[in-house]
Amino acid sequence: MISDEDVKHLGWLSRVELEKEDSEKFARELDRILDYFTILDAVESDLSPLHHVLELSNVFRDDVVADSLTAEEALSNAKLQENGYFRAPRIL
Amino acid sequence: MLNVHESDVDVMIGLECHVQLNKLNTKLFCGCSSDYQNDPPNTHTCPVCLGLPGALPVINRKAVECGIKVALALNCTIQEETLFYRKNYYYPDLPRGFQISQYDFPLATGGIVHLEGEKGREIRINRVHIEEDPGRLVHKGAIEQAKYTMVDYNRSGMPLLEIVTEPDLKSPQEARQFLNKIRNILEYLDVFDGNLEGSLRVDANLSIEGGQRTEVKNISSYKGAERALLFELTRQKNILRRGKKVVQETRHFDEARGITISLRTKEVEHDYRYFPEPDLVVMRVGGWVREIERSLPELPDAKLDRFLREYGVSPVHAKVLTSNIHLANFFEGVASMIDPAFCTRWIADILKGELNYRGVGVERIAQPDFIDLMKLLEEDKITDHGAIEVIRTILDHGGDVGEIVREKGLLKAEIDETEIAVNAVIEEFKGAVDDYRSGKREALNFLVGQVMKKTRGRADPDHANKLLIGRIED
Numbered sequence: 001m002i003s004d005e006d007v008k009h010l011g012w013l014s015r016v017e018l019e020k021e022d023s024e025k026f027a028r029e030l031d032r033i034l035d036y037f038t039i040l041d042a043v044e045s046d047l048s049p050l051h052h053v054l055e056l057s058n059v060f061r062d063d064v065v066a067d068s069l070t071a072e073e074a075l076s077n078a079k080l081q082e083n084g085y086f087r088a089p090r091i092l
Numbered sequence: 093m094l095n096v097h098e099s100d101v102d103v104m105i106g107l108e109c110h111v112q113l114n115k116l117n118t119k120l121f122c123g124c125s126s127d128y129q130n131d132p133p134n135t136h137t138c139p140v141c142l143g144l145p146g147a148l149p150v151i152n153r154k155a156v157e158c159g160i161k162v163a164l165a166l167n168c169t170i171q172e173e174t175l176f177y178r179k180n181y182y183y184p185d186l187p188r189g190f191q192i193s194q195y196d197f198p199l200a201t202g203g204i205v206h207l208e209g210e211k212g213r214e215i216r217i218n219r220v221h222i223e224e225d226p227g228r229l230v231h232k233g234a235i236e237q238a239k240y241t242m243v244d245y246n247r248s249g250m251p252l253l254e255i256v257t258e259p260d261l262k263s264p265q266e267a268r269q270f271l272n273k274i275r276n277i278l279e280y281l282d283v284f285d286g287n288l289e290g291s292l293r294v295d296a297n298l299s300i301e302g303g304q305r306t307e308v309k310n311i312s313s314y315k316g317a318e319r320a321l322l323f324e325l326t327r328q329k330n331i332l333r334r335g336k337k338v339v340q341e342t343r344h345f346d347e348a349r350g351i352t353i354s355l356r357t358k359e360v361e362h363d364y365r366y367f368p369e370p371d372l373v374v375m376r377v378g379g380w381v382r383e384i385e386r387s388l389p390e391l392p393d394a395k396l397d398r399f400l401r402e403y404g405v406s407p408v409h410a411k412v413l414t415s416n417i418h419l420a421n422f423f424e425g426v427a428s429m430i431d432p433a434f435c436t437r438w439i440a441d442i443l444k445g446e447l448n449y450r451g452v453g454v455e456r457i458a459q460p461d462f463i464d465l466m467k468l469l470e471e472d473k474i475t476d477h478g479a480i481e482v483i484r485t486i487l488d489h490g491g492d493v494g495e496i497v498r499e500k501g502l503l504k505a506e507i508d509e510t511e512i513a514v515n516a517v518i519e520e521f522k523g524a525v526d527d528y529r530s531g532k533r534e535a536l537n538f539l540v541g542q543v544m545k546k547t548r549g550r551a552d553p554d555h556a557n558k559l560l561i562g563r564i565e566d
């Protein structure tokens with residue numbers, strides 16, 4: 001069972017503030033999702049894990065410089081900016 | 093209760109060193125130039141390193157090659173199959189909310205680094221993996237007082253190697269020695285410039301036998317590593333001395349104040365929710381190893397052995413000379429023109445001392461200039477003292493040897509000039525000569541001083557001394 005504390009912790013990890021009724025709702029929903037995963041417990045466990053759905057390997061690029069965005073372009077979607085920097089909340 | 097004395101405490105230190113592969117042209121997953129050190133903020137970014145939706149990372153082949161080089165130089169085993177993972181956490185320096193890193197299936201595992209010393213030590217390397225650098229956070233004034241954080245993503249996506257040791261280091265000094273050795277190896281491999289700001293960052297864990305370990309984050313220099321660990325060691329010793337227990341925690345090193353502060357972090361390992369990066373496919377680079385191995389340059393340990401054999405230098409000198417690739421090359425260049433036994437002392441003891449004192453590299457002095465100076469010494473045209481003055485002048489102000497020697501009148505006086513001065517001094521200062529004859533040894537110093545004065549410092553004091561004694565006792 002997902003506890004209220006678990007949901008609060010998940011909210012903190014995602015930097016999302018949760019109201020009391022939200023966290024109760026999310027706890028129920030997360031429980032359902034985790035229940036769904038128990039279906040996998042029925043599968044024989046000696047299968048090797050699949051890390052990627054594509055059969056590809058070794059996709060590389062050469063160490064050659066390409067154009068970057070200008071600072072104006074880079075910052076064009078930032079609501080808060082200062083002297084060419086993005087402004088963000090301070091997190092200690 | 094633990095009995096804690098300076099000498100008998102068993103200390104275990106492990107390091108996670110993050111080194112920037114800053115000799116590459118571009119970042120790890122995009123073509124943005126890595127040459128951002130002197131540029132304004134956010135001028136080296138693109139949709140990939142800004143984490144804009146839909147942008148796809150593609151790995152820089154050269155970064156992987158560099159990683160393999162380093163791993164081989166650290167005697168690691170390169171893994172056949174290696175994967176990238178997302179390490180999830182929200183912080184302004186990570187524009188996507190996750191860092192692309194490695195987790196299970198790192199690039200390489202299980203290496204050894206040798207540390208020289210009385211006994212010589214072997215430090216085990218747990219793993220070497222590749223990851224991207226986060227952006228750089230800037231605060232106005234102290235971070236505690238700042239109202240907000242300013243972010244520069246020029247550094248975002250720079251290729252980092254994380255080198256993780258086993259907890260084999262036994263003291264803060266040894267940790268620093270290890271970091272110097274790593275830097276030296278990386279510079280030999282030409283994948284790293286340790287002088288660039290932010291090129292090295294270290295997280296360290298430290299425990300005293302029987303106690304919990306603490307992790308110290310935010311160490312960003314070689315000296316800082318030693319200071320942070322010394323502080324942490326003392327702090328833990330004091331806790332044990334008071335009969336209390338060290339709590340396992342993460343602490344932040346405040347470089348300006350030289351202390352570590354508890355972070356009270358709420359994140360633990362499983363909070364990072366690592367999962368395989370779906371935008372990058374598997375790397376299988378086992379087949380590259382042989383060729384890269386063949387291309388590896390001579391590394392510090394091998395060079396040290398060769399210097400012992402080839403030049404017959406002492407182990408201490410060999411260690412100093414190979415402690416930095418530029419110094420080693422400088423020595424070999426000079427030793428091809430000058431007797432190695434002679435120039436070793438001048439490079440490993442005198443020049444290295446002057447460089448250390450100033451905190452500068454051997455690039456400050458041109459090899460041909462140094463060879464000229466050694467020739468003057470070999471031909472006995474300049475005193476040791478004069479040669480040191482030339483070295484200091486070049487390091488402080490530049491200039492070439494011939495000019496400095498002329499300007500400062502450092503060439504030794506010809507013998508007959510010294511003789512003339514000695515004769516004149518004996519005539520002029522009869523009182524002092526008598527004093528010396530009657531047993532006042534200090535009188536001789538006075539007379540030598542007078543000879544030096546007459547020759548305007550060009551006489552060799554030893555020679556003047558001998559001549560004076562010879563004349564007076566005749």
Ligand SMILES: [Zn+2]
Nearest residue numbers: 122124138141
């Ligand atoms: Zn980019």
